[in-house]
Amino acid sequence: MQRRGNPARLVIALSVATVLAIFLLYTSIAAQGTPSLQPSQLPGHHGRVTLGGKVVGPVAGNAHDTPLRFRLRDRNGTVTVPVSYRGTVPDMFKVDREVAVDGALVNGVFVAKANTLVTKCPSKYTTKKS
């Protein structure tokens, strides 16, 4: 089989290289990712993060006229942080439910980006509480 001088191989190699280059360029410049943290890991982080944890009451405000205020606790810990949020509140948001929200720590309060609050769907594939 004649393999030398096959332009197909060159072009395919170039196509793969182009795809890889686009990928590497984009991921190195734009998609560094947002850190996913729990309240105890927040100190020292000043940029935008995704904060995950369990909702601790009391829950105040309606998220539209006045910000929704609550605290988030580590999934398996005691450290909490106050959260201030505006926007759509998912149906399943309530105390003790696990949620995730994007935002940044400002003067000790986690100020969330609007409409980023998501709750976790609780009933499927979870381990049973013993």
Added chain:
Amino acid sequence: MAELGRAALIVSLGLALYAALAGFWAARTRKRRLADSAGNALLAALGATAVAAAVLLSALIRHDFSFTYVADHTSTELPLGYSVSAFWGGQEGSLLLWLLVLTGYGAAAVLLNRRRAPDLVAWTVPVLAGIASFFAFLLVAVASPFATQNAPAQGAGLNPSLQNPYMLAHPPLLYLGYVGLTVPFAFGMGALLAGRTDERWIVATRRWTLFAWTALGVGQLLGAHWAYVEVGWGGYYAWDPVENAALMPWLAATAFLHSVMIQEKRGMLKVWNMLLVILAFGLSLFGTFLTRSGVVNSIHSFTQSSIGPWFLGFICAVVAFALALVFWRLPLLRSKTRLESLVSREATFLYNNLLLVALCLTILWGVAFPILSELVKGESRTVGRPYYDFFLRTFGLPLLLLMGIGPLVAWRRASLRALRRTFVWPAGVAVAVGILLLALGAGSSAPGLIAYTFSAFVLASVTLEFVRGTRAAGSFTQLVSRNRRRYGGYVVHAAIVLLAVGIAGSSAYGSSSERRLTPGQTMKVGRYTLAYRSVAQRRGPNDLEVRAAVDVYRGRTLIGHVHPGKNTYFAEQQVSNEMAIRTDWLRAEDLDVITDQIDPNGTIYFKALVKPLVNFIWLAGVVFLFGSVVALWPDAREQRRLVSRYALPTPAEA
């Protein structure tokens, strides 16, 4: 009853293990009767699994809360249909469904192919049975759906989001797709083990792959429609890891469906096809692992479950085994021919494959990014929508264009002159549509405008193919019946165009508005004015339903009423948003009205979205299914051709 279910699963495990071990030995020593016995054991495993499934189904319908699974996923107030759908509403039940579908596929594959390709089936049975053994083992030892308890008076109920007719069809279809990819994988591995690396394994599994791919595609679209109408956020795809888990194997299978045609026609890409089938099956396992391990955060949140590590181990073993086999058989996987020109049908298929795999792997990178960043940097990081959208545009738009180019380019080598002649019409239509859309103001979104222009190009090229073919064949029905796979494929291409138009329209040209209203007040969104009239509540079979009455105006003309609201489910103690959708069929446009917050005094915080052309996405699903059925439909002429090309005498006949 639970004992019967447990016993049936143990029998199923025993039969699957026997089929795997005896099948392996039979294939190795070429013992035909033992190989038949292994195949029969796989058929019997289907019977045993069906018994276990019947036991669970019966317990769900009877609300037998002595079954822990039944108590955890149903309540006496749950309607019958949703009690049935609770079968796949939880981990143990969905694993049982997986095993049922897998043994079903395995039995059908054995029955249909054991006479046609006995040497191939002899090696395929142990692979299928090995995979079935793993799932049966999980069900027997790790996550049994037949655990019992002292029956409580009431069950926990089913997640309200899953109480939707779509949930009766969406998960089973996804399972048909995920598990269906096992068949081409098992035949591919069987071909490697048997040392029969010609095209027979591809011919034997072509319809299986197409069926699994169709089920996965339709299942995803149903899931998207469910998310759109039920979850009440106005979107249909969120690039969530669990959604991506179904998209990735579908993309890999799409690449596979195209590249096998090159192997069939030109005897090329044998290694690539093996790698694609491993990728597709590996990704379907990875998706299952992802949804059950809790390793990545998802809005679907299938947090830590006991079967995650088992799955990870199984995926590693399967991929290592498969890659080792490919490496071992590399000398048998050499191409018969080589690519003659970069401007040929096979070259466009190759570019399409590169783009599909690139898109698939970038999504995989995004899904795995939190795990990888945690391993490397010690801090879990996630990539969001902009990352996925960027790669969808970068790789998806050229893919769309290729869909229009590929069918018009000749096999082996196409001359520039012929290309010019072929493309003049589709290119002309695309340019005209582009200019027209620009004049209509579609230039506000460059990706949207490009998507529409490319879509026009693809539709024109598909139409041209049908017109030219019909002229040559004499009639349209003759044309399609002569080559169902090809013309079914073109219909699927038209469906993908509709999908692209729907996605581009609803995401690039949509509008939204939100406002707090008291009865009598109005708000504007796009060309619509919404007037909130009143709020009322009523008791449903298992919930309390609150609905707002909203009049919809276009200009000063009243065009209809919508009733968005919320349901509060008693047993599950959960609230569910019930979005109201008003469809303008002429424009394929939706007006979505959501009651974000309902205050006791009747004040409601409304959110309204206008989604132009969104209904093209659902229409695409119907066209996609139609095209797939055309391609899947048995074709006696093709079958005769394949038999004369591939069927070899069986050892007994010889």
